[in-house]
Amino acid sequence: MEKRIRFGRWESATLLINLVCTKIFLYYNRMTVEDAGTAGWLLSVFSSFFALIMFIVLISLYKRFGDSDILDVAEAGGGKTLKILTGTIISASLFYLTVIVLRKFSEDMKIVSLSVSPLSYVMFFFIAGMAIASFFGIEAILRYHAIVVPVIVLGYILILLGVIPKMDVSNMLPVLGTGIEDIIKKGFIRSSIYGELIVLFLLPPFLGSYSKVKSTGFIALAFSAFFLIAGSLVYILSIPYPVSLEPFLPVYNMTREISLGRFFQRIEAIFVFIWAMAALMYLTATFYFMVHTFAKTAGLKHTRPLILPFALIVFSAAFIPENLVAVIKLEANTTNKYAWLVTFVLTGAILALAALRKRSRKERS
Amino acid sequence: MIFVPKAFKSSAVLMTAVLALSLSGCYDQREIDELAYPLAVGLDVGEANVLRMTLQLAAPLAIGGGGGGESGGGGGGGEAETTSVITVDTPSIYSGLNMINNIISKEINLSHAKVIIVSKKLAQNGVTKYIQAIKRGREFRPDTFFLLTNEPPYEYLKNIKPILESNPAKYYELLLGKDYASFFPDVRITDFHYADTSDSIEPVAILSGTNQKEKVDELGEIGSKAGSDRPEGVYEAGDIPVISDLKNVVMGLAVFKSGKMVGTLNGAEAACYQMVTGKYKHSFWSFPDVYDESNLVVMDIIQRKKPSITAQIKDGKAVVKIVLDLEGDFTSIQSNIAYEDDPQPMEDRAKELIAKEIAAMLKKTTEEYDSDICGIGRYVKGSFLTLDQWESFKWNEKYSSTDFTIDVKLKVRRTGLIIKTAKQR
Structure with missing residues (x-):
């Protein structure tokens, strides 16, 4: 039934932009400084460049498969076994992302505004939101993204503009930060930031054509790169090194610094609003696509019966990390290091294999 | 068209209301x-x-x-x-x-x-x-x-x-x-x-x-x-x-x-500190009259733009040039000398005295306190490519040996409500 649902580039692009850019609100700017010091923004440029190169390769390989998603492509390339393997890896990755972000975001929320509430209580609200949105289905999720992402972007741009008086160009010095080697090596690894682009390869049946998939990908990549690079640059310009290594929520800290006269202060209220929306939509999207991928891999016709059991599993798994620092380390050492393997290498390998199989079949026939 | 059962819609609305009420009224209510x-x-x-x-x-x-x-x-x-x-x-x-x-x-x-x-x-x-x-x-x-x-x-x-x-x-x-x-x-x-x-x-x-x-x-x-x-x-x-x-x-x-x-x-040194850091806005400064030292000329001094600070490393120590761009408005000319027509002598005196004050303030921070409060290190950093190189330079130990050149630019732009001082009888 969901195969008949169609949506356009805008909805899909906003979904992907939010999936990639929510990290700006959570940790991204600090991570670039941890990796490359005052040259964090250059690292961001490099990782975006690497992601673009890899995406160009992937999307050119995808040309042959039109409106099939990556699971169908895997089936075409390696039969049921490859489809199950691919589906399992993708749904496991999305499960991991959902669990980590749910725990991290709930901890962040507890520190920023709900300090007395128990963690389970805070987490419950996100789980409830994720589950309800998933019941409504992909169309509702995407249309909601199309409406809310521009609001988030506007709020984010306001924050960036608000810190202009705090900017100091000398904060970018020394210009190469921890060195060119870090910028290139870590920049390559940090192309994992774009790992959520894997979701694009689950969207083709809903987009309907290769050209739409291609343009959606490029739109999402361009906007995400702009927001990530701008975020990192503004952060480095406004918070001097090494203090820029300290904040656990970099954008929140930047927002707290905004003070324009006696009347325009304490605008972190805007931040909490857009941050909560972005994170909830991120969680909803990863959760939905995890369930969707699992259902398709298992050959199930309906996804709704899986939503509540999966919500419970995610909820329970989110308590496994011992504390906030453990979650941050997990994020930095796993998803932000190896996500490129799943998104770019695995997808590329599947596409290459399927293309070879297709060609050999053609030759035989 | 999304198919959603009616019962589900009402329970979603109910749940949203419950969530909103409980978030604003439970543990963290104040x-x-x-x-x-x-x-x-x-x-x-x-x-x-x-x-x-x-x-x-x-x-x-x-x-x-x-x-x-x-x-x-x-x-x-x-x-x-x-x-x-x-x-x-x-x-x-x-x-x-x-x-x-x-x-x-x-x-x-x-x-x-x-x-x-x-x-x-x-x-x-x-x-x-x-x-x-x-x-x-x-x-x-x-x-x-x-x-x-x-x-x-x-x-x-x-x-x-x-x-x-x-x-x-x-x-x-x-x-x-x-x-x-x-x-x-x-x-x-x-x-x-x-x-x-x-x-x-x-x-x-x-x-x-x-x-x-x-x-x-x-x-x-x-x-x-x-x-x-x-x-x-x-x-x-x-x-x-x-x-x-x-x-x-x-x-x-x-x-x-x-x-x-x-x-x-002190206060004057604090004003100089703000000029060098670019945080100075405006205030009144009193200068002895060029032609009559017993009288004062008071100017409202405004910092026109942020200072231009350039730094180089020469023989292991920093050589820093600070260029300040100021404007002054005549507020009081006690001697009644008509500086409105030819403000140049008073401009030069103001420039000289401000540069002297700034040099004295910087000398105090280098020789007496050995503390780079003006953030000169932020400009010296530009001579290095990486953080390792900068850290091994050990700026904190080098600040006291920094050489400063101070160049003050000052132009009198306005003369208050009096355009020509009348001769006293």
Whole structure:
């Protein structure tokens, strides 16, 4: 039934932009400084460049498969076994992302505004939101993204503009930060930031054509790169090194610094609003696509019966990390290091294999 | 078209309502009249414990004109008092809050604290550990002013009795945040923290003190001791020749190095510091007349744009050039010489004197305090490509040997309401 649902580039692009850019609100700017010091923004440029190169390769390989998603492509390339393997890896990755972000975001929320509430209580609200949105289905999720992402972007741009008086160009010095080697090596690894682009390869049946998939990908990549690079640059310009290594929520800290006269202060209220929306939509999207991928891999016709059991599993798994620092380390050492393997290498390998199989079949026939 | 059962829609709406109500009314609910708001937090060396913390609590009903009586049960405040001061000796800031919560009826909330005041004694011992605690706490605002007092904060805060404002919070904002008083810098807790953590700039604090003078006769004694022809910028907080109902004074700045206070700069030096850091706005400067030294020419000096600072490394030491671009408006020409037609001589004198003042201030920071409060290191960093190279240069050890060249550009643009000084009969 969901195969008949169609949506356009805008909805899909906003979904992907939010999936990639929510990290700006959570940790991204600090991570670039941890990796490359005052040259964090250059690292961001490099990782975006690497992601673009890899995406160009992937999307050119995808040309042959039109409106099939990556699971169908895997089936075409390696039969049921490859489809199950691919589906399992993708749904496991999305499960991991959902669990980590749910725990991290709930901890962040507890520190920023709900300090007395128990963690389970805070987490419950996100789980409830994720589950309800998933019941409504992909169309509702995407249309909601199309409406809310521009609001988030506007709020984010306001924050960036608000810190202009705090900017100091000398904060970018020394210009190469921890060195060119870090910028290139870590920049390559940090192309994992774009790992959520894997979701694009689950969207083709809903987009309907290769050209739409291609343009959606490029739109999402361009906007995400702009927001990530701008975020990192503004952060480095406004918070001097090494203090820029300290904040656990970099954008929140930047927002707290905004003070324009006696009347325009304490605008972190805007931040909490857009941050909560972005994170909830991120969680909803990863959760939905995890369930969707699992259902398709298992050959199930309906996804709704899986939503509540999966919500419970995610909820329970989110308590496994011992504390906030453990979650941050997990994020930095796993998803932000190896996500490129799943998104770019695995997808590329599947596409290459399927293309070879297709060609050999053609030759035989 | 999305197919959603009707029952599901109603339960979703119900659930949303439940979520909204429970989020705003459960664990984290706070009633505004159940909170006590300190406006100033004073830190000093303790006797019964390592830290003496003083809170100046706002009495909202008295501030709002609704009468006193609900100041939270804290010590001090009478019925008409807009604030109440409470002091505790404690191991740390947050344990002090714990102790104060045992005394007053309302929960302490620091989100409206406008100023952190440290005593000279504590500052000389080091304040970094307290600043870290303040930065970590989510209630403290990053734009809270950072002040150093010569007196213990307990006494200083007791003396604060705003007359022109009923709201003490507004009093702090207007007094410390004004852009037309250049004799003290605008220092926020976040500025102090950044500079304290950085290896290319050292922190400063606003210098404040209590004016002990009660009678006009005392001003005469000051004049006979130090002379009566001193420029207005030579004073520091507490020694200004002034008689006032308002006892607290801010003037000058406190210089820190590695988290410890190492000295002070007077008002004029504080103005020079702001010119070099680009934070100077405008203020009146008095210069001796070129043709008649017994008279003064007063100008409103404005910093036209941020200073241009370039740095090079020569023979292992930094050579720094500072170019200041200023504008001046004639405010008073006591000699009645018509400088309006030819301001050049007075421009040159002003340039020369300002450059001299700045050189003296920089000399004090290099030779006497060895503390790069102007953040010259931020420009020297540009000579290095990587952080490793910069760190191995060890700027903190090199600052004292820095060579400065100061170039002041100044043009008189306006002459006030008088365009031509008439000859006196």
